[in-house]
Amino acid sequence: MRAFLFGALALLAGSIVPVGAWSAELIMIEEPGCPWCRAWNEQIGVAYPKTEEGRRAPLRRVDLTEPWPEDLKDIRPERVTPTFILVDAGKEIARLRGYPGENFFWPLLDEMLDKLDSRQK
Numbered sequence: 001m002r003a004f005l006f007g008a009l010a011l012l013a014g015s016i017v018p019v020g021a022w023s024a025e026l027i028m029i030e031e032p033g034c035p036w037c038r039a040w041n042e043q044i045g046v047a048y049p050k051t052e053e054g055r056r057a058p059l060r061r062v063d064l065t066e067p068w069p070e071d072l073k074d075i076r077p078e079r080v081t082p083t084f085i086l087v088d089a090g091k092e093i094a095r096l097r098g099y100p101g102e103n104f105f106w107p108l109l110d111e112m113l114d115k116l117d118s119r120q121k
Contacts (some may be wrong), residue, residue: 024093024116026057026109027072027085031064034081036099043102053109057086057116086112093119 030037048054062069068077075085075092086093094112099105 024057024086024088025060026053027075027087028059028061029064029078029081029083029085030061031081037082039101040082040099040105044105053106053113056113084109084112086116088116088119 028037028040045059048059062072064079064081071090072087074090075087078085078095078097080097082099084096086095094115096105096108096112100108
């Protein structure tokens, strides 16, 4: 039993996120009736929280038709939906306007996360 537990812990160790790494989030600006938001939700949204990217930058949805959140006051609001804004410690790192389709979204998100990595070094 002990060997099993140590083996399980060793497997999990690769997915442990260091303390402080949770300050980043991916803000998704969306609005009701947005067909590109719907496409993103169907193609990416279901899987996103289960991915490494989703763990590094959890998704936070902001409805364009609602008042801009107070804690994002230093982030420039957007009019295009969907827009994805990578934020770390209250500062914008990168922005992606629109949804280019699932084949392009992941590489573009990786570029955004690379900017986050270079900022944290």
